[in-house]
Amino acid sequence: MKRWLGVALGIVTSIGGFLEIGSITTAAQAGAEYRYQLTWTIVLGTACIGLLIEMAGRFAAVSKHTIADAMRERFGIHFFMVPLLLIFFISLLVLAAEIGGVAVAIEFLTGVHFPVWAIPVALLAWGLLWYGTFSMIENGISALGLITIVFVIVGVRLGPDWHALAARLLPSLPDKEPAHYWFIAVSILGASVSPYLFYFYSSGAIEEKWDETHIAPNRMVAAVGMGFGGFLSVAVLVVAALVFAPRGIKVEEYKQLPLLLSIPWGRAGFLLFAGSLFITCIGATAEITLALAYEIAQGFGWNWGEDLEPSDDARFSLTYTVILLASSLLVLTGIDPLKMTTLSMALTSASLPVAILPFLVLMNDRKYLGEHTNGWLGNLAIVVITVLASVVAIVAIPLEIMGGS
Amino acid sequence: MRVRLVRDLLDNQLIDAADQNAGKVDGIVLELCDGEPARVRYVEVGPVTLARRLNRRFGNWVARLDKRLGEGRGEPIRIPISRISLEEPSLRVDLVAEKTPIMALEQWLRRAIVSRIPWS
Amino acid sequence: MTAMPNEQPRSREVHVEQLVGRRIHDVDGRRIGRIEELIAELEGTDWLVVEAHIGPGALLERIADLSSLVPLMSALTKRLEKHYSLRWKDLDLSDPDHPRAFVRRSDLKRLSD
Numbered sequence: 001m002k003r004w005l006g007v008a009l010g011i012v013t014s015i016g017g018f019l020e021i022g023s024i025t026t027a028a029q030a031g032a033e034y035r036y037q038l039t040w041t042i043v044l045g046t047a048c049i050g051l052l053i054e055m056a057g058r059f060a061a062v063s064k065h066t067i068a069d070a071m072r073e074r075f076g077i078h079f080f081m082v083p084l085l086l087i088f089f090i091s092l093l094v095l096a097a098e099i100g101g102v103a104v105a106i107e108f109l110t111g112v113h114f115p116v117w118a119i120p121v122a123l124l125a126w127g128l129l130w131y132g133t134f135s136m137i138e139n140g141i142s143a144l145g146l147i148t149i150v151f152v153i154v155g156v157r158l159g160p161d162w163h164a165l166a167a168r169l170l171p172s173l174p175d176k177e178p179a180h181y182w183f184i185a186v187s188i189l190g191a192s193v194s195p196y197l198f199y200f201y202s203s204g205a206i207e208e209k210w211d212e213t214h215i216a217p218n219r220m221v222a223a224v225g226m227g228f229g230g231f232l233s234v235a236v237l238v239v240a241a242l243v244f245a246p247r248g249i250k251v252e253e254y255k256q257l258p259l260l261l262s263i264p265w266g267r268a269g270f271l272l273f274a275g276s277l278f279i280t281c282i283g284a285t286a287e288i289t290l291a292l293a294y295e296i297a298q299g300f301g302w303n304w305g306e307d308l309e310p311s312d313d314a315r316f317s318l319t320y321t322v323i324l325l326a327s328s329l330l331v332l333t334g335i336d337p338l339k340m341t342t343l344s345m346a347l348t349s350a351s352l353p354v355a356i357l358p359f360l361v362l363m364n365d366r367k368y369l370g371e372h373t374n375g376w377l378g379n380l381a382i383v384v385i386t387v388l389a390s391v392v393a394i395v396a397i398p399l400e401i402m403g404g405s
Numbered sequence: 406m407r408v409r410l411v412r413d414l415l416d417n418q419l420i421d422a423a424d425q426n427a428g429k430v431d432g433i434v435l436e437l438c439d440g441e442p443a444r445v446r447y448v449e450v451g452p453v454t455l456a457r458r459l460n461r462r463f464g465n466w467v468a469r470l471d472k473r474l475g476e477g478r479g480e481p482i483r484i485p486i487s488r489i490s491l492e493e494p495s496l497r498v499d500l501v502a503e504k505t506p507i508m509a510l511e512q513w514l515r516r517a518i519v520s521r522i523p524w525s
Numbered sequence: 526m527t528a529m530p531n532e533q534p535r536s537r538e539v540h541v542e543q544l545v546g547r548r549i550h551d552v553d554g555r556r557i558g559r560i561e562e563l564i565a566e567l568e569g570t571d572w573l574v575v576e577a578h579i580g581p582g583a584l585l586e587r588i589a590d591l592s593s594l595v596p597l598m599s600a601l602t603k604r605l606e607k608h609y610s611l612r613w614k615d616l617d618l619s620d621p622d623h624p625r626a627f628v629r630r631s632d633l634k635r636l637s638d
Contacts, residue, residue: 063494064494064495065418065494065495069418072416073416073417073418074589075588076416076545077416077431077455077458077459078458078459080416130522130525299429300428300455301419301427301428301450302426302428302511303425303511304426309525310525311515311519311520311525313511314512314514314515314518314519315510315511315514317519318514318518364589365589406566406567407564407565407566408564408565408566408567408572409562409563409587410562410563410564410574411541411561411562411563411587412562412587415541415542431542432541432542433540433542434538434540434541435538435539435541435574436536436537436538437536437537437538437539437618438536442573442575442614443539443573443574444571444572444573445565445572445573445574446538449540487570
């Protein structure tokens with residue numbers, strides 16, 4: 001019974017924690033400019049992250065090592081420094097975008113320009129991490145994230161053409177501005193398949209003391225939780241297709257985002273959007289901050305753990321403190337959060353092969369996984385995802401230049 | 406019993422007698438004697454050894470910073486190999502890291518910063 | 526306890542991480558490959574270093590157990606000819622930055638056989 005409650009909770013937190021400023025912005029842009037055409041990229045991205053998250057969870061449950069920890073052990077410090085530094089600096093940008101997202105949500109509610117809120121938001125996130133526990137952050141904030149179901153309700157009530165939507169679940173070529181189309185496609189993939197999620201998820205499995213009995217529940221959480229999370233992204237796309245596209249509204253400024261819900265639902269919609277943005281972005285802020293601190297602490301063999309008191313893991317706690325401070329300074333500069341988001345999503349896409357390729361080695365290591373190594377299907381999935389990620393990595397930056405906003 | 410020094414020892418996690426993380430094996434020291442087989446003598450732990458692996462100059466700079474943490478600092482921290490046992494999932498070391506220089510930086514940060522933050 | 530700086534080493538020391546990745550040449554000066562792994566045997570409480578594994582095959586052996594990946598990869602690893610085992614006593618470490626073998630490359634044991 002307890003195991004099934006754990007599965008239910010895991011699914012809830014996966015759904016509630018799925019959306020953040022990257023997935024909201026890229027889905028809104030896709031819907032506004034290409035209606036349902038880019039639905040397939042959300043489906044593809046969700047499938048990829050679901051598979052990789054399942055592997056990260058299984059790896060931690062069986063080996064009692066996290067992904068970052070095992071990467072240092074298996075590849076050595078020189079190979080480990082490459083993904084460490086690359087993913088660290090790109091994720092700092094993503095973190096700045098999320099802090100910007102929270103600040104923007106507060107701007108919507110108060111009218112005070114977002115950079116003013118950078119430090120208070122960082123302090124709030126810091127307080128959650130310093131004084132909170134892992135389950136409080138993972139379960140509490142992510143459960144609140146279920147507010148984003150409002151996108152599904154609005155989407156359904158707007159009466160989409162279900163046949164047209166279903167047809168777009170499969171890849172299609174754009175009928176206009178191909179560079180921009182593929183740029184948004186790449187950004188959606190970057191928003192869905194975020195490397196920090198592997199570090200966060202495998203560390204969470206160790207925080208929650210998973211073992212081999214968690215393998216089956218983990219599979220369910222990854223499939224159902226991520227699946228429904230992706231469904232929420234599709235809902236945002238559908239709402240944008242029905243609200244923005246007919247009015248010719250392109251998502252070029254962050255101040256346009258609340259129109260997604262305020263046009264159909266007025267003031268209530270506006271408040272729901274601001275609330276959704278606040279909760280999802282503060283959740284993502286906590287997750288990314290922890291993920292980066294985990295990566296560093298585990299790579300260097302320090303004590304770490306959100307459930308530990310800061311005095312028991314001072315290096316880990318002060319690492320995430322510095323990370324939050326550095327990212328909030330980026331927001332203080334006043335760089336448009338929308339631009340920060342699209343840039344960080346493109347860079348994330350470009351870094352994917354480096355983040356994913358180690359899975360091919362680790363998920364087949366019998367010393368770590370015993371009999372729970374990948375089957376041929378799992379390995380094929382990693383190879384396909386890596387090839388896809390490599391193609392995306394090569395085109396991401398040129399597309400950002402050619403087709404970005 | 407055969408041990409692969411790079412795969413099974415170098416860069417592997419150390420867990421101490423109090424079940425705390427005691428760092429990674431950042432270096433392994435071999436003793437060479439003429440006419441005798443080489444022996445594994447120590448493992449090295451800590452930022453000085455790690456930094457030197459990446460770049461000698463960087464390592465020397467880290468050593469100078471490390472010296473400020475207290476007496477006897479600024480040098481690699483060595484643990485005799487006899488105190489290491491090969492266990493799954495991580496290597497065990499039969500000492501308590503808190504009582505050794507391994508935790509010097511952690512202890513300094515705890516004293517200088519963490520303890521000054523209210524309700525920590 | 527931990528070794529203190531005033532404990533005098535009896536003879537020369539060399540670091541494993543200093544050796545790994547170094548190119549090694551044979552007695553005729555011909556390149557063998559890079560040292561990728563060192564094998565020790567436990568004799569009582571002593572860890573005695575007995576072998577060095579050299580070459581890209583040794584790197585692969587250290588990083589990935591590819592034989593469990595798919596049968597194809599197992600066939601591929603067998604084809605990697607550059608995977609040698611050098612006995613420790615045949616290793617000349619008079620200059621650790623430029624290790625040499627006391628034997629010819631052709632006399633080395635191939636681990637891929």
